[in-house]
Amino acid sequence: MYNVIPSTRNEVNLFDFTSTKKYLYEIDPDIVINAAAKVGGIHANNTQRMDFVLENLKINMNILEACVDKNNIAIINLGSSCIYPLNAENPIKETSIMNGKLEPTNSPYAMAKLTAIEIGNALSIQYGHKIINLMPTNLYGPNDNFHPTNSHVIPGLISKFHNGKINNQETVQIWGDGSPLREFLYVDDLSHAISYIIENNIKNSLMNVGSSEEVSILNLAEIIKNVVGFEGVIAFDKTMPNGNNRKLLDSSLINSFGWSPKIGLNEGLHKTYSWYLKNYVNLRV
Secondary structure (H helix, E strand, O other), X not given: OOOOOOOOOOOOOOOOHHHHHXXXXXXXXXXXXXXXXXXXXXXXXXXXXXXXXXXXXXHHHHHHHHOOOOOOOEEEXXXXXXXXOOOOOOOEOHXXXXXXXXXXXXXXXXXXXXXXXXXXXXXXXXXXXXXXXXXXXXXXXXXXXXXXXXXXHHHHHHHHHHHHHHOOOOEEEEEOOOOOEEEEEEHHHHHHHHXXXXXXXXOOXXXXXOOOOEEEHHHHHHHHHXXXXXXXXXXXXOOXXXXXXXXXXXXXXXXXXXXXXXXXXXXXXXXXXXXXXXXXXHHOO
């Protein structure tokens, strides 16, 4: 049985090292799961570049530095599949890290995440900490950010199609041409992966966590359109960037330890839209 201590902005200011260290020493955890980050979709990453690199660097530096004198604390550091090079061979293996140029629209965020991995490695080598860096694929699910322009693709599409439905729009416009292939993981599956790693004392320093289920943005849009019940037409704004043409993680390493995802894309999208209707929409009525 775990005693999980969730920490939000109300409990600790991760932009401030003194506050971060004080909080860490007060709760004195056995394990720190670093899930804190400034995140967003392709538009937010590309237009708020300074914010993304600085805020994520501050968060990760403060958390990891606060742990220096406590090598009894195990650290599970959540990164992102965007750390891998733009032209990495798909499915992308963990060994592809630092082997090429990053995708330019989200390189500031990727650099901050890569820096966290490097700091963690240094912490492990110099001070003896146990650190596991998990690189999840694109996550979605309850409590996501459903902003129509600054969110990730799934919550953004849910918001667009829902608004299109209630406003009787004839068309919902989507960025890019719909051709890129993407992989998505329901957030509960990542939570299960983390608990599985802890319970089975898995010690690999870098592991991908994905669904191994690939879908084009066009097909994803059509699925979400049906889940939401939007009856209009999907249009694509080809003046907006596609991002990477394909980004599929090789999750064979974590799969070899016995973990696999349980929630498929269609089920996960229905769960997410149901949560959106009960929580997000009602909060804004």
